[in-house]
Amino acid sequence: MKRLGLLLVAAALALTGCATGDGAVDVNNGGEFRFVEGTPRGEVIPDGDRAAAPEFSGTLLEGGEFSSTELAGEVAVINFWGSWCAPCRVESPQFQEVYAEVRDQGVQFLGINVKDDGQLARAFERNFGIEFPSLDDPRGEVALAFRDFPASAIPSTIVLDRQSRVAAVYTGELQQDDLRAVLDRVMAEEG
Numbered sequence: 271m272k273r274l275g276l277l278l279v280a281a282a283l284a285l286t287g288c289a290t291g292d293g294a295v296d297v298n299n300g301g302e303f304r305f306v307e308g309t310p311r312g313e314v315i316p317d318g319d320r321a322a323a324p325e326f327s328g329t330l331l332e333g334g335e336f337s338s339t340e341l342a343g344e345v346a347v348i349n350f351w352g353s354w355c356a357p358c359r360v361e362s363p364q365f366q367e368v369y370a371e372v373r374d375q376g377v378q379f380l381g382i383n384v385k386d387d388g389q390l391a392r393a394f395e396r397n398f399g400i401e402f403p404s405l406d407d408p409r410g411e412v413a414l415a416f417r418d419f420p421a422s423a424i425p426s427t428i429v430l431d432r433q434s435r436v437a438a439v440y441t442g443e444l445q446q447d448d449l450r451a452v453l454d455r456v457m458a459e460e461g
Contacts (some may be wrong), residue, residue: 312440314452317459320435323348323428324415328405331383331392336405338434345437345456346378346430347449350413351404352386353394355424357443363398364446370401372453376432380405382412384424431456 327337349365351358362381369379381404383391388406395404405412419428419439429438429452438452 312438312444312448312452314438314455315436317431320431320433320437321418323430323434323436324418326405326412326415328407328412331381331388331395331404331406336380336403341378341380341430342434343432344376344378345432345453346380346434347453348380348382348428348430350382350384350416350424350426350428352384352424353390354386358394358425359398361425361443362394362400365444365449366398366400366402368446368449368453371450372457373402375457377453377457378402382407384408384410384413429453429456431459 323338325338327335330336347365347369349361351362365379369377373379379402381395381400381402383404384407386406386408388408391404391406394400407413416428419426419436423441425441425443427438427440427444427449428436431437437456440448
């Protein structure tokens with residue numbers, strides 16, 4: 271019986287040995303990003319307390335340049351993801367479904383592919399049928415621009431209102447219904 275107990279303890283330790291304890295994981299070229307598991311933490315920010323989103327620019331995964339000024343005047347969903355991120359594999363196809371529903375209603379989606387290989391990221395998008403653009407952020411520079419928000423947790427989602435202010439922040443996998451609810455709320459605001 272004692273031997274069985276030791277085997278169970280050893281098995282439990284082996285299973286937990288993959289995590290670093292604080293949720294941090296080292297990805298690609300030395301950057302540290304946290305995986306967030308379980309129920310997402312989210313916050314819808316009251317209109318009067320919203321701060322302007324930082325400006326950023328870069329190259330899209332499929333080529334071409336992008337500037338955050340292209341999001342001005344519309345509600346925007348910015349999703350930080352990586353092909354190496356297990357929750358992103360669940361979340362991304364759901365985001366594509368919501369994107370298909372709202373893209374003609376003044377809502378833009380932008381993925382920010384963080385700490386990833388461009389070829390793997392493009393394959394991820396093809397495999398999951400992602401149609402909205404993603405910015406290539408291999409060194410995490412855009413994520414750093416959002417350092418006042420928890421964009422170092424992958425996945426993270428930031429929703430901007432029509433004034434390019436941060437209206438909602440979610441860390442962890444965001445469910446479709448939660449995304450729809452926050453978009454309905456922000457889209458209904460006077461802009």
